[in-house]
Amino acid sequence: MRFSNWLIGLALAAMVAAAWFVLNPTIDADPFQGDLRGVSYAAWRQDPTSLAKREPTIEEIREDLQLVAGLTRSVRTYEATGVAQRIPAIAAEMGLNVTAGAWIDVDKKINEEEIANIVAIAHDVGSVNQLIVGNEYLHRNRDKEAEAKAELVGYLRRVKAASDLPVSTAEPFDIWLENPDLVAEVDFIAVHILPFWNGINIDQALKWTLDRYYAVQKKYPDKRILIAEVGWPSEGLTRSTLPEEGPEYQDKGGAVASPVNQGLFLRRFLVEAKKADIDYNVIEAFDQPWKIAVEGGVGAYWGLWNADRQPKPALQGNLINFADWPAFAIASIVIGLPFVLFLMRTELGMKRRGRFFVAMLGYGGVITAVLIYAQYSQLYLTMYDVLAMVAVAPAVLLLLTIFLIEGLEMAVNLWLGQSKRSLVPPPIHSSWKLPKVSVHVPCYNEPPDMMIETIQALERLDYPNFEVLIIDNNTKDDAVWQPVEAYIKSLNRPNFRFFHLPKWPGFKAGALNYALTETHPEAEIIATIDSDYIVRASWLSDLVPHFSSPQVALVQAPQDYRDGHEDLFKRMCFWEYAGFFYLGMKSRDEKNAIIQHGTMALIRRSALTQAGGWAEWCITEDAELGLRLFEAGHKAVYTEKSYGRGLMPDSFDAFRKQRYRWAYGAMQILKSHWRDLLPFMGKRLEPAQRYQFLAGWLPWIADGLQISFIALAIAWTVGMILWPQYIAPPLTVYLFVTIGMFAFKVGKSFWLYAQKVPCSIWDNIGASLAGLALSYSVGKAVWRGIFTSNLPFHRTPKMENAPAALRGLVSAREETAIFLILVGCGIWTIEERSLEPAAFLWAILLFVQSLPFFSALLLSMINALRLGQRRGGAEPSLTAALAVASGEDLSLDVTPETKKAA
Numbered sequence: 001m002r003f004s005n006w007l008i009g010l011a012l013a014a015m016v017a018a019a020w021f022v023l024n025p026t027i028d029a030d031p032f033q034g035d036l037r038g039v040s041y042a043a044w045r046q047d048p049t050s051l052a053k054r055e056p057t058i059e060e061i062r063e064d065l066q067l068v069a070g071l072t073r074s075v076r077t078y079e080a081t082g083v084a085q086r087i088p089a090i091a092a093e094m095g096l097n098v099t100a101g102a103w104i105d106v107d108k109k110i111n112e113e114e115i116a117n118i119v120a121i122a123h124d125v126g127s128v129n130q131l132i133v134g135n136e137y138l139h140r141n142r143d144k145e146a147e148a149k150a151e152l153v154g155y156l157r158r159v160k161a162a163s164d165l166p167v168s169t170a171e172p173f174d175i176w177l178e179n180p181d182l183v184a185e186v187d188f189i190a191v192h193i194l195p196f197w198n199g200i201n202i203d204q205a206l207k208w209t210l211d212r213y214y215a216v217q218k219k220y221p222d223k224r225i226l227i228a229e230v231g232w233p234s235e236g237l238t239r240s241t242l243p244e245e246g247p248e249y250q251d252k253g254g255a256v257a258s259p260v261n262q263g264l265f266l267r268r269f270l271v272e273a274k275k276a277d278i279d280y281n282v283i284e285a286f287d288q289p290w291k292i293a294v295e296g297g298v299g300a301y302w303g304l305w306n307a308d309r310q311p312k313p314a315l316q317g318n319l320i321n322f323a324d325w326p327a328f329a330i331a332s333i334v335i336g337l338p339f340v341l342f343l344m345r346t347e348l349g350m351k352r353r354g355r356f357f358v359a360m361l362g363y364g365g366v367i368t369a370v371l372i373y374a375q376y377s378q379l380y381l382t383m384y385d386v387l388a389m390v391a392v393a394p395a396v397l398l399l400l401t402i403f404l405i406e407g408l409e410m411a412v413n414l415w416l417g418q419s420k421r422s423l424v425p426p427p428i429h430s431s432w433k434l435p436k437v438s439v440h441v442p443c444y445n446e447p448p449d450m451m452i453e454t455i456q457a458l459e460r461l462d463y464p465n466f467e468v469l470i471i472d473n474n475t476k477d478d479a480v481w482q483p484v485e486a487y488i489k490s491l492n493r494p495n496f497r498f499f500h501l502p503k504w505p506g507f508k509a510g511a512l513n514y515a516l517t518e519t520h521p522e523a524e525i526i527a528t529i530d531s532d533y534i535v536r537a538s539w540l541s542d543l544v545p546h547f548s549s550p551q552v553a554l555v556q557a558p559q560d561y562r563d564g565h566e567d568l569f570k571r572m573c574f575w576e577y578a579g580f581f582y583l584g585m586k587s588r589d590e591k592n593a594i595i596q597h598g599t600m601a602l603i604r605r606s607a608l609t610q611a612g613g614w615a616e617w618c619i620t621e622d623a624e625l626g627l628r629l630f631e632a633g634h635k636a637v638y639t640e641k642s643y644g645r646g647l648m649p650d651s652f653d654a655f656r657k658q659r660y661r662w663a664y665g666a667m668q669i670l671k672s673h674w675r676d677l678l679p680f681m682g683k684r685l686e687p688a689q690r691y692q693f694l695a696g697w698l699p700w701i702a703d704g705l706q707i708s709f710i711a712l713a714i715a716w717t718v719g720m721i722l723w724p725q726y727i728a729p730p731l732t733v734y735l736f737v738t739i740g741m742f743a744f745k746v747g748k749s750f751w752l753y754a755q756k757v758p759c760s761i762w763d764n765i766g767a768s769l770a771g772l773a774l775s776y777s778v779g780k781a782v783w784r785g786i787f788t789s790n791l792p793f794h795r796t797p798k799m800e801n802a803p804a805a806l807r808g809l810v811s812a813r814e815e816t817a818i819f820l821i822l823v824g825c826g827i828w829t830i831e832e833r834s835l836e837p838a839a840f841l842w843a844i845l846l847f848v849q850s851l852p853f854f855s856a857l858l859l860s861m862i863n864a865l866r867l868g869q870r871r872g873g874a875e876p877s878l879t880a881a882l883a884v885a886s887g888e889d890l891s892l893d894v895t896p897e898t899k900k901a902a
Contacts, residue, residue: 005344005355008352008359009344012336012359012363013333013336016333020326024321024325025320027318027320029263029267029318030271031317032315032316037073037281038073038282039072039075039281039284040076040282040285041077041286042286043055043087044288046290058090061090062093064285065091065094066094068094069095069096071304074098075096075099076101076281080100080102080113081113085121088127089124098128098129099131099132100121100132101133102114102132102159104137115159118133123163129166130168130226132169133155134155134170135170137169138171139172153185156169157185166187166224168186169190171190171191173192173215173216180219186223188224189216191227195208195209195232197255198242199241200249201254201256204252205232213227229283230282230283231266231283231302232261232265232302234258234303234314235298236299237298237729237837238838240834241254258321259314259320259323260321263314285305286304286305287301288302289380297379307380328371328373332363339366343359343362343404350412354415354416357407357411357415358407358411361403361404364403372731384727388730395705398702400737402698402745406745407744409583409584409587410752416587426548428545429548435525437525437527438467438468438526438527439467439528441471441530442473442528443473443475446475448481450532451531453534454534455487458535463541466527467519469519471499471515472501474501509614513614516614523605524604525605526603527603528598528601528603529599529644530598533644535644536643539557539600539644551635552636553603554594555638555639556602556637557601558641559599561574561577561647561648562645562647567866568862569867571766572770572862573648573770574648575757576768576771582757583756589638592635593688594638596623596626596629598621599644600644607632611625617668618669620669623662624669624672627676651811651863652808652812652863653811656856657777659778660777660780664785665785666697668785671785671786700779700782701782703776704780704782704786713822714821717829720829720832721828721833724833729838729842730838730842738845739844772851773852773855773856775852804866808863808865812859815852816853816857822846825843826844829846
């Protein structure tokens with residue numbers, strides 16, 4: 001272990017501790033001195049197995065009121081039926097005055113019981129000094145306010161007639177200001193003034209509260225006023241400022257529920273209330289978790305004590321949001337330090353700045369996980385919260401894992417120290433002679449002119465000892481394969497042979513295995529190219545010498561394309577491909593873990609036969625063979641210099657199907673080789689090789705899971721809108737992780753492309769869009785690859801005669817539908833839950849999730865409309881762009897357009 005790694009790890013550990021300290025300041029606010037005027041008290045206890053309310057026992061009520069009696073001389077109740085009707089008498093035993101309440105709702109029978117019981121309580125309990133009939137009844141029935149008011153007034157008159165005590169009803173301040181006729185029916189005004197619900201920032205909350213109190217007092221100077229509810233929640237989602245509030249309250253950040261804000265508001269209010277002799281009841285004595293189902297998550301956290309009857313620091317002591325932050329800081333370091341030391345140890349080849357970057361990523365992931373736990377540890381968890389955790393936590397874990405993998409790839413590409421790659425062949429011993437090479441070209445139903453062009457390029461190879469085998473399998477049309485056969489015969493070169501297999505199993509792998517049986521006995525190297533490739537004359541002479549090292553079994557040159565200039569669609573695809581070869585393959589080569597991609601591959605024949613030939617069960621037989629070669633202990637060499645160019649897919653549908661096939665094949669490989677790929681199980685791969693293969697496939701697996709998460713997000717959105725009292729947006733930290741991960745991936749892609757891929761900024765953007773457009777297809781391939789063994793047949797609707805725009809829409813019809821659904825859900829969320837910043841973040845997340853689907857639609861339309869179509873002109877090339885960037889003289893490849901791009 002490098003000493004510098006320890007220094008980096010310990011320095012960042014100190015920074016982590018400092019961050020926890022700075023982000024959790026202790027607020028030294030003056031504690032409240034004296035007794036409270038009154039406290040609202042609901043006796044309900046939490047069911048031990050859920051958040052449902054349970055009726056307390058008499059002894060539990062007595063225990064509660066003993067705690068309350070040490071803080072105030074008065075309590076307010078809300079109900080007069082069930083065990084709640086016993087509260088006033090027990091409170092009297094404690095020396096507490098009681099503002100007794102009767103709950104009024106839609107059940108007329110229960111209303112009658114409440115009215116009868118409150119009248120009896122008023123007569124029987126001497127400590128009851130005033131009555132409140134109904135709690136926010138008009139507020140809850142604003143849609144039928146006239147009817148509700150008439151009903152409420154009837155109850156008020158009956159209670160007033162039956163009791164000598166002052167009688168009122170409790171409503172928010174705006175109800176009182178708008179209903180002077182209701183004021184005429186009560187003996188005093190019981191007003192609720194709760195700045196949190198109006199989204200008032202904590203720094204303005206006291207002024208806002210007093211302004212509303214004095215507004216009611218000014219309008220009704222002859223009525224006594226009781227602020228029947230005043231307080232602030234200690235947990236819950238932030239609430240945006242209501243639009244009807246004045247401009248002085250807008251754009252201040254809204255109302256944030258937190259322990260610090262609860263303490264600040266209450267302490268400030270109580271001081272002013274004492275000065276102005278304001279009568280009040282603080283809401284409330286104890287947290288009521290059951291209110292989550294009525295008022296959302298915030299409703300559970302208004303208490304001065306939590307549900308376990310532990311006091312909060314609202315009135316006494318220093319205020320702090322995460323009181324246990326030292327424990328969380330220690331956990332972050334205890335977990336994080338060994339983790340980042342391990343990460344840095346696995347990447348010893350990086351420069352110091354790279355290892356520092358990796359350590360920051362590691363600590364960032366650990367801190368995020370600890371922070372999520374810290375937030376959940378302060379909440380009362382409903383069944384929906386638990387389900388949300390089960391659904392979202394794996395997603396967040398996967399995102400953090402991908403975050404680390406993407407970060408590692410970025411660090412390796414930007415800050416790798418001395419390279420271990422074999423960029424040039426080793427010195428050749430005089431006893432070693434160039435081996436015979438057998439070039440295999442499998443084809444199926446390919447245009448004969450294109451095939452002949454490929455063969456003509458092979459004729460120009462400057463290698464002294466090679467053969468070429470053309471294997472056409474399963475082509476039914478004689479007019480397609482016979483011209484190729486005739487051309488081969490016309491060459492009159494015995495080292496060029498053609499084979500037509502009219503009905504042969506195994507697809508491309510089957511054709512390649514047949515070619516092995518026809519290979520010249522002296523051939524030691526097998527070379528494979530696709531049927532559309534035009535190879536360089538120096539391909540074999542430059543790369544075969546790598547096999548002078550007996551450990552080398554595979555030499556791979558990159559895929560390259562000669563038609564990227566034809567239109568905008570192909571140009572975007574060209575540079576999307578380029579990123580893999582400029583970035584991924586180079587970093588994989590450092591760890592002897594490259595992906596064999598079939599074309600432009602040279603393979604030692606003995607290693608190929610010992611490995612069992614080509615796998616006919618796998619549709620990505622090339623990548624599967626490469627993994628088997630590594631499992632056998634062989635070494636591979638990758639050169640980013642291009643030695644041949646082929647043709648890209650002509651349509652978005654073909655581009656998408658190609659990537660679908662790659663992802664499906666990756667899942668086939670994963671299912672077959674999982675024992676060798678998992679740590680502590682297989683011993684045939686080095687740890688770095690396992691990591692490279694799994695890390696390469698993990699983003700594809702994430703695309704598969706993304707489909708599930710999108711379905712969940714849509715269902716969650718529907719639940720948030722239709723059942724807001726039960727389903728809230730996920731924790732803000734979840735949303736920041738998801739949105740932040742997307743931003744990091746996009747930023748990382750742009751950064752690496754700008755630093756390592758010689759293309760213009762517009763090509764950079766085009767490559768990103770092309771990559772995003774494939775996400776859905778890759779995701780579907782992953783799911784089908786996990787649960788099926790044979791690649792499903794995909795039929796594209798025939799639209800030859802349809803308008804181009806319609807063809808584009810039909811080609812991306814699934815992606816378009818999902819894009820519209822996600823955007824619609826985002827807009828719906830903003831419209832229905834606009835007062836919650838977390839809901840706004842959720843809408844942004846939905847919009848972000850829609851971007852890959854929009855990219856697919858955009859790419860499909862670009863292809864269908866043939867935007868940027870050109871005739872002739874320069875051809876972008878990986879080799880040409882690299883040559884310009886490095887100053888290498890490759891004049892045959894360098895074009896004016898390439899120079900401009902580079």
